[in-house]
Each structure stands twice: as C-alpha cells, then as structure tokens.
Amino acid sequence: MSLTFAPASTDSIPLHVVDEGSFSVWLEDQSAEVKTWATVSGFTAAAGQALALPAPDGSIQQALAGFGTKESRARRRFILAAAAQKLPKGTYHIASGLPADQVEVECLGWLLGGYVYDRYRSKSSAAASLVAPENIDAAKVEKMAKAEQLTRDLINTPAADMGPEALETAARDLAQTYDAACSVITGDALLDENLPMIHTVGRAADRAPRLIEIRKGTSGPKLTLVGKGVCFDTGGLNLKPGASMGIMKKDMGGAANVLGLTQMILAADLPVQLRVLIPAVENAVSGNAFRPGDVLTSRKGLTVEINNTDAEGRLVLADALALADEETPDLLISMATLTGAARVAVGPDLAPFYTDDDRDAGALTKAATDTADPVWRMPFHTPYETMIEPDIADLDNAPAGGFAGSITAALFLRRFAGNSRYMHFDIYAWSPKPAPGRSKGGTSQGIRALFTALPDMLDL
Structure with a gap:
C-alpha cells in the first residue's frame, strides 16, 4: 500500500x-x-x-x-x-x-x-x-499522507507487536531513513540518568521501559517534541475494566503522532534543531507495580502523590518534559492520549490543545482549517492549580472531584515544562467508525496543522 x-x-x-x-x-x-x-x-x-x-x-x-x-x-x-x-x-x-x-x-x-x-x-x-x-504541492500532500500511514500503522498494531522495544525500532528506522541520530536509555539506566518516573511506571512490565531520543539539525530554532508512548495501559493496580482496556493499544498514540510529525519535518528538511523524546513503557501489574498512595520524586525534584495508577501518562511525560526544558527549546510540544475528560469535552474528532501564546494558537487554528485537521484551543486556567496540589506532596496525579480533568492534566504537565514556550495536545488518536479519508482505528490528530503552522510559529 x-x-x-x-x-x-x-x-x-x-x-x-x-x-x-x-x-x-x-x-x-x-x-x-x-x-x-x-x-x-x-x-x-x-x-x-x-x-x-x-x-x-x-x-x-x-x-x-x-x-x-x-x-x-x-x-x-x-x-x-x-x-x-x-x-x-x-x-x-x-x-x-x-x-x-x-x-x-x-x-x-x-x-x-x-x-x-x-x-x-x-x-x-x-x-x-x-x-x-x-x-x-503534490510532494507536500504525499508527505502528509505518508506520515498519516506511519501514525495509523503504529497505533493499529496490537500491543503484543508494538511494545516499547518495537516503538524504539520504529523510531530508529525513521531516524536512519533521514540520517538523524537516535539514542535510547533503557531499564535501570533510567534511574542512573535521573528519569525515575518513567522507570517507575514501566518497571512492572516484562518489557523494559525506555526513553527514546531523536535529534537532527545544528542550526535554526530549537523545536522539541515529546510523545506519550504507553504501549499498553492496564490501568496498573487501579485496573481498568475489560471494556475500557479494549483499545488501550492506542495509548501510545501521542508517540505515534509525534513520529508522524517528525517524519514530515525531516522529509521537508525544515531548518530547525529538532529533538524528539518518547518515554516508552507498558503500564502493567506485578509485585513491583507502583501503588495508589505512593509518593514519587520526579526528575525536576517535584514530588507527586499517586492517587490513581491509571493516570500514568502524565508521569512519564513529566520526566521527559523536564529533560526537554533543560535545553531551553524555542518551542516545546507534547502530544498524548491523556484524559477521557477531553473526549467528553470535544468528542473524538477535535484535537484539544493548550498554549499560553495567542500567536501560536492563531497560526495553528488557521493551519487546521487549511489542512482539514480540526483543533480546539483549551485554557491553561491557572486558578485550577490548587486542584493539583495535595496535602502530602507537591503535586497530585489524579485530583479528586472529576472536574476539569483535561485542564488539570495540562496544568500538571506545564509545571514540568518550566519556562519553555509550551504547547500540549490531549488527543484521542482513534476513529471510532470509518469515514471518508479516515478508516476505523488509529489516526493522526493535529500533526498536519502543526506541520503547516510551524514556519509561522518559528519564523522560518
């Protein structure tokens, strides 16, 4: 095909x-x-x-x-x-x-x-x-289609064949195709490199957790992409019901979308210093699984109280975002299949995004219309910060009450993005039924719009 x-x-x-x-x-x-x-x-x-x-x-x-x-x-x-x-x-x-x-x-x-x-x-x-x-521009259209094919293939592959190591292979293959550098930190080496929450979330699985990194470019603005690579999410000890676990192979949809966007950027040879970070884990259950009530210490030094092991995506992203912020990128973007609250708010077709930069939001919204890749801006509502601050730690990974779940998850991540100019996508990455141009199953969301908007956002 x-x-x-x-x-x-x-x-x-x-x-x-x-x-x-x-x-x-x-x-x-x-x-x-x-x-x-x-x-x-x-x-x-x-x-x-x-x-x-x-x-x-x-x-x-x-x-x-x-x-x-x-x-x-x-x-x-x-x-x-x-x-x-x-x-x-x-x-x-x-x-x-x-x-x-x-x-x-x-x-x-x-x-x-x-x-x-x-x-x-x-x-x-x-x-x-x-x-x-x-x-x-036929070449541009084909680049977008090729990126969509990669993204859909990665998401549609069952978790038995798309675990952390297979996601690493896909990233390495992509890097090799475009002469980019790829490196990986695996297993207990994550602790040596001060990436403790990635290790904690993935340590219960029989497939080692890892942080995958791709780099390309030595000049131009610094663009860093971070994608959630939870290759299967059982919910951990807060085990999901069977019906909720059925399509959890798509929980690495953020990573798949980031790799699709990466392919477009590399194929177009955009003049940027590109860095891609993918924390790849499986959230499994075993004797050493992390527990509700645990308090984890992140790379940034912030402590996190675990009130739901099924809110694991923000934990692995947090370490990766903290690492990304240490190089002060000109633009830092994360993509994740993070919250059901986002689906309740906007349904499966729209890609909700968060940014404090009105210019970036305007460029992205216009590009979304031009590429039939609909997005919707959500608020980084700072007064809700108190909702993610528990009694015994700096942060709470799953605030009680059920209100504003997508917003509080985005605020949680913003704490780790530091002072970087930051944009976050809380996507679904799945088409629940077939439609013209969109087969049922894994799909991209927001990456065509991002690819089209990046020249304006980065003054390329």
Missing part, C-alpha cells in the same frame, strides 16, 4: 466535480446520452456521490463526483474521498469543478482513503487512483 499519486497519463479518466447548486447548469451543456444516464442513475451531485459515464464501447469516458452544498460540506471532511470510494477501478484526473482553495486538501483526502491496515491479512486497497493536479 502506497498513499501516492498516480503518474500522469494520457489515458486517465476526466473527473468533473459538481455541486448541487450548479449541477443542472452543468447538465444542460451535456449530450442527451449523459443527461439520460445521470437521470436514470439518480445522480444529483449530493456530497460524496459518484457516477461513471460510459463510452459507446463500454469503457469509462468520464466520471462525476458530487460536491454537495456549502451546508453539507460543513458537516463532513474529504468529500472527494467519499466519491473516490465509489468510483470503478481506474486512474482519474480532476477535469473541472473543484474550487482552487480546496484542491489540495481534497486530494489529500483521496490519498488517505486508500489506507488499509494489512499487516495480518491481505486486503485490496482502493481501486481508483488520482493524478496530482498541476496547481497543488
């Missing part, structure tokens, strides 16, 4: 994109045969409809893709991808009708619609392929 454009060909099939409002006008200029075929086929140009128009010899002479109305397009993403799924096998090119400001993102949706997770079984990919229109 390769999410790429088809080579240009004189045999490619013209595809006309038509919206409902202008379809009748378009149809007036067509032959009687086309008018009849469209009418008897029930084609109305509704969003996502597709119709192949046959030539006299039975081959496809041209095809139509319904673009709906402005109102129907506002209710969904990747309209062209929905039509592509219904087109017969063949290679197509956009002949008319697709608005210039939407060509790039709709072509991206077409490519993403070809994704299939086929590690464990053979499954045919999308039959309809697309020639890249001349008025888009």
Whole structure:
C-alpha cells in the first residue's frame, strides 16, 4: 500500500466535480446520452456521490463526483474521498469543478482513503487512483499522507507487536531513513540518568521501559517534541475494566503522532534543531507495580502523590518534559492520549490543545482549517492549580472531584515544562467508525496543522 499519486497519463479518466447548486447548469451543456444516464442513475451531485459515464464501447469516458452544498460540506471532511470510494477501478484526473482553495486538501483526502491496515491479512486497497493536479504541492500532500500511514500503522498494531522495544525500532528506522541520530536509555539506566518516573511506571512490565531520543539539525530554532508512548495501559493496580482496556493499544498514540510529525519535518528538511523524546513503557501489574498512595520524586525534584495508577501518562511525560526544558527549546510540544475528560469535552474528532501564546494558537487554528485537521484551543486556567496540589506532596496525579480533568492534566504537565514556550495536545488518536479519508482505528490528530503552522510559529 502506497498513499501516492498516480503518474500522469494520457489515458486517465476526466473527473468533473459538481455541486448541487450548479449541477443542472452543468447538465444542460451535456449530450442527451449523459443527461439520460445521470437521470436514470439518480445522480444529483449530493456530497460524496459518484457516477461513471460510459463510452459507446463500454469503457469509462468520464466520471462525476458530487460536491454537495456549502451546508453539507460543513458537516463532513474529504468529500472527494467519499466519491473516490465509489468510483470503478481506474486512474482519474480532476477535469473541472473543484474550487482552487480546496484542491489540495481534497486530494489529500483521496490519498488517505486508500489506507488499509494489512499487516495480518491481505486486503485490496482502493481501486481508483488520482493524478496530482498541476496547481497543488503534490510532494507536500504525499508527505502528509505518508506520515498519516506511519501514525495509523503504529497505533493499529496490537500491543503484543508494538511494545516499547518495537516503538524504539520504529523510531530508529525513521531516524536512519533521514540520517538523524537516535539514542535510547533503557531499564535501570533510567534511574542512573535521573528519569525515575518513567522507570517507575514501566518497571512492572516484562518489557523494559525506555526513553527514546531523536535529534537532527545544528542550526535554526530549537523545536522539541515529546510523545506519550504507553504501549499498553492496564490501568496498573487501579485496573481498568475489560471494556475500557479494549483499545488501550492506542495509548501510545501521542508517540505515534509525534513520529508522524517528525517524519514530515525531516522529509521537508525544515531548518530547525529538532529533538524528539518518547518515554516508552507498558503500564502493567506485578509485585513491583507502583501503588495508589505512593509518593514519587520526579526528575525536576517535584514530588507527586499517586492517587490513581491509571493516570500514568502524565508521569512519564513529566520526566521527559523536564529533560526537554533543560535545553531551553524555542518551542516545546507534547502530544498524548491523556484524559477521557477531553473526549467528553470535544468528542473524538477535535484535537484539544493548550498554549499560553495567542500567536501560536492563531497560526495553528488557521493551519487546521487549511489542512482539514480540526483543533480546539483549551485554557491553561491557572486558578485550577490548587486542584493539583495535595496535602502530602507537591503535586497530585489524579485530583479528586472529576472536574476539569483535561485542564488539570495540562496544568500538571506545564509545571514540568518550566519556562519553555509550551504547547500540549490531549488527543484521542482513534476513529471510532470509518469515514471518508479516515478508516476505523488509529489516526493522526493535529500533526498536519502543526506541520503547516510551524514556519509561522518559528519564523522560518
């Protein structure tokens, strides 16, 4: 499976994109045969409809893709991808009708619609392929699609085959592809390097915890990415119910998204000093698992009272963020599948993010619209700091009461990001049902928007 454009060909099939409002006008200029075929086929140009128009010899002479109305397009993403799924096998090119400001993102949706997770079984990919229109940055679109493929593959892989060591292998492979440096601190060496909370969360598993680091670039602004790599989360001694454990292979979705973003940055050769930190652990249960009521000391020296071992992601991120802040990056970004509270607030499609920088928020929000990668700004509401301050330690990893769970988790992490210019994403990284351009299962959230916004955010 390769999410790429088809080579240009004189045999490619013209595809006309038509919206409902202008379809009748378009149809007036067509032959009687086309008018009849469209009418008897029930084609109305509704969003996502597709119709192949046959030539006299039975081959496809041209095809139509319904673009709906402005109102129907506002209710969904990747309209062209929905039509592509219904087109017969063949290679197509956009002949008319697709608005210039939407060509790039709709072509991206077409490519993403070809994704299939086929590690464990053979499954045919999308039959309809697309020639890249001349008025888009095809290389950029393919970079985004390739990053999405990496991210989805990592998340969709079951935890038996995607533990900390497999996540390390994926990071090493990525680094090698782009001539970046990769180093790893594993097992008890984490204690020697003063990364105690990463060690504590992962020590109960039979697969050693580790901190994975990728570096590339010696000039330009310092950009550090931190991704939560909890490869499976049982909940620890606060054991999850079975239903809640069912998709916990996705608990490394933050790390997968960071690696997808890293791939885009490296492939584009952005002029930055890139540093990537991934604490990779499995939150398991055994005799040496950490316990509710324990007090842990972090790399930063702050103590943390454990009131729920299922709030482990913020612990491993805390040590990694403290390490990142020691180099005073120009921009520090963390991504994590952190709280159910974020899902309650914004659902599975939106990527909630936190920042104190209004300029960064504006650049990201615009880029999100341009790339069909929706985000939503959440508040670092400082008055809630008291909610993460328990009686016997500096911080509480799971404040009681249930209020503002995503915000208090973000505030917890901000304590460890120090004085760095910091942005945090509390993502879901999972599509609960299939949609055009988005298969059911692992998915990226926010990384296309970030990749597009980084030049503005870092003045590149």
